[in-house]
């Protein structure tokens with residue numbers, strides 16, 4: 001009972017029927033009004049909050065949205081270390097950066113040290129793996145190389161070639177780590193030694209991925225690895241992802257379907273040509289694999305493969321398509 005009713009003249013209350021009394025008590029009682037107003041206010045706050053979070057999600061500010069700008073900032077950090085050929089101090093620093101970012105996303109970051117025998121002698125290399133545990137034992141590998149090709153005659157930082165894939169993987173790891181648990185375990189693998197030291201050949205190239213595939217075989221893990229999605233040179237502003245002829249046909253279809261779903265199909269119409277890249281050692285183990293690569297890059301293996309050639313918009317198109325592919329694979333693996 002409110003204090004106001006206590007002050008009503010006694011006659012005003014007694015002259016009315018009991019029905020009136022009940023009715024008037026409902027109409028006049030300020031506490032009920034206040035309660036209703038409070039409820040309305042709470043409802044408005046909740047609705048406004050929901051609307052705001054939806055706006056943030058669409059504008060990319062929400063942490064669950066793949067951001068091309070965030071991916072680009074990783075490329076920038078790595079490129080600013082200077083040329084980072086295998087065995088260099090700069091590549092070690094790039095590796096530390098990658099491991100820190102993986103750890104920030106809650107992934108376990110593993111080193112995979114080994115020594116490669118190259119035409120220029122033994123080189124210490126490190127394949128870095130970020131492990132995102134899922135509900136099941138099956139493994140999906142998302143890979144890229146992170147070192148830059150060594151040139152004695154030019155300064156080469158590989159912003160697109162080695163940098164772009166690294167940026168997309170780190171941002172994809174962050175986004176996936178805050179989504180619902182995946183049905184499979186995802187390994188984000190940063191391969192060392194993709195580039196040849198001399199003339200590209202079966203023995204002078206793909207040092208990291210060949211070593212990684214060999215380890216899978218030795219550990220009996222090949223049947224567990226369902227797919228490799230490889231990214232390389234995905235930052236060109238004039239994005240035209242190839243249709244690599246070596247890649248597993250159904251994975252090319254998955255890439256096209258994912259791009260189609262997002263309205264990005266026109267960026268995945270590059271020439272159908274066979275491309276040798278880090279997916280080859282996995283294909284040799286009969287692991288379905290795809291190389292998502294744009295070979296039509298005028299600055300390929302030149303000193304002009306610099307940060308200004310990398311477009312955040314292209315990184316975002318590839319990153320979103322990659323995430324969509326993972327959604328499609330999730331359904332495929334579930335059946």
Ligand SMILES: [Zn+2]
Nearest residue numbers: 149161195301
């Ligand atoms: Zn290259």
